Amino acid sequence: xxxxxxxxxxxxxxxxxxxxxxxxxxxxxxxxxxxxxxxxxxxxxxxxxxxxxxxxxxxxxxxxxxxxxxxxxxxxxxxxxxxxxxxxxxxxxxxxxxxxxxxxxxxxxxxxxxxxxxxxxxxxxxxxxxxxxxxxxxxxxxxxxxxxxxxxxxxxxxxxxxxxxxxxxxxxxxxxxxxxxxxxxxxxxxxxxxxxxxxxxxxxxxxxxxxxxxxxxxxxx
Numbered sequence: 116x117x118x119x120x121x122x123x124x125x126x127x128x129x130x131x132x133x134x135x136x137x138x139x140x141x142x143x144x145x146x147x148x149x150x151x152x153x154x155x156x157x158x159x160x161x162x163x164x165x166x167x168x169x170x171x172x173x174x175x176x177x178x179x180x181x182x183x184x185x186x187x188x189x190x191x192x193x194x195x196x197x198x199x200x201x202x203x204x205x206x207x208x209x210x211x212x213x214x215x216x217x218x219x220x221x222x223x224x225x226x227x228x229x230x231x232x233x234x235x236x237x238x239x240x241x242x243x244x245x246x247x248x249x250x251x252x253x254x255x256x257x258x259x260x261x262x263x264x265x266x267x268x269x270x271x272x273x274x275x276x277x278x279x280x281x282x283x284x285x286x287x288x289x290x291x292x293x294x295x296x297x298x299x300x301x302x303x304x305x306x307x308x309x310x311x312x313x314x315x316x317x318x319x320x321x322x323x324x325x326x327x328x329x330x331x332x333x334x335x336x
Contacts, residue, residue: 140272142280147287150297153332154186155288161279167191170203170286175307175328177321182207182307184265190275198276205265205286210308213261213290218302221295222331227306230323234310260305263288296331303328 141161146168148155154171172186188203220227265288270281292298303324310321 140280141278142282143277143284145285145287147289150288150290150292150301152296153300153334155286161277164193166193166277170205172205172332173202174332175325177311177318177325178206180311180316180318182304182311182321182325188267188270188275190277192276196276198274200270200275203270204268207263207265207308207312208285209264210260210312211262211264213259213301217259218292218298218305220299220302222299224299224303224327224330226323227303227327230310230320231306234317234320260301260308261290263290263304263308296334299331300328303331 143159143161146157146159148157148168148170151169152171154169156167156169158165158167160166168188168190170186170188172184174185176183176185184205184207185202186205187199187201189197189199191197263286265286267281267284267286270284272279272281275281290297290301290304292301306324307321307328310317310324
């Protein structure tokens with residue numbers, strides 16, 4: 116007859132905790148995507164297998180002083196099966212400046228036009244010696260955003276058909292507009308970045324830019 120102590124069975128030798136299983140998984144730290152319509156698309160490899168992905172933001176908002184995007188993430192596995200997760204949140208961590216001519220809005224953006232004019236007047240009223248240098252090369256009135264580095268909320272690989280740990284995944288989103296919609300989005304992302312992450316944060320202007328950003332994101336590509 117087994118005693119109470121003998122009858123209590125612990126985990127078998129072959130049993131692993133979720134933490135142990137995750138530690139043995141391949142971990143993907145970042146994926147690169149190129150601007151495509153309202154969103155971003157790209158691909159990545161795991162052990163020679165190619166996966167495609169697309170992220171389409173549905174809305175933007177400012178939370179705790181940072182730009183947040185909420186949208187749908189889809190992954191196409193090597194067998195061409197599409198896996199979709201809705202309402203995935205991205206948080207903008209940092210940016211990199213772009214090369215070439217600065218983008219201009221190709222759509223009517225009344226809120227942004229007013230906010231941009233206000234910020235120009237604010238900057239011109241300060242003497243040259245008082246104007247702070249941009250925190251990064253991508254902020255400030257004479258620069259624009261070329262790449263955004265955004266952190267995904269923790270994702271489950273199996274849910275997206277990916278045999279990897281996606282709990283700390285970053286999207287390196289390159290802005291290289293090919294049409295008026297994409298150029299307008301690049302312009303707005305740059306203005307939001309300047310207003311939130313620049314040397315002179317301006318939440319009021321940032322919210323105005325985000326308002327127009329949401330109007331553009333709600334349109335069909």
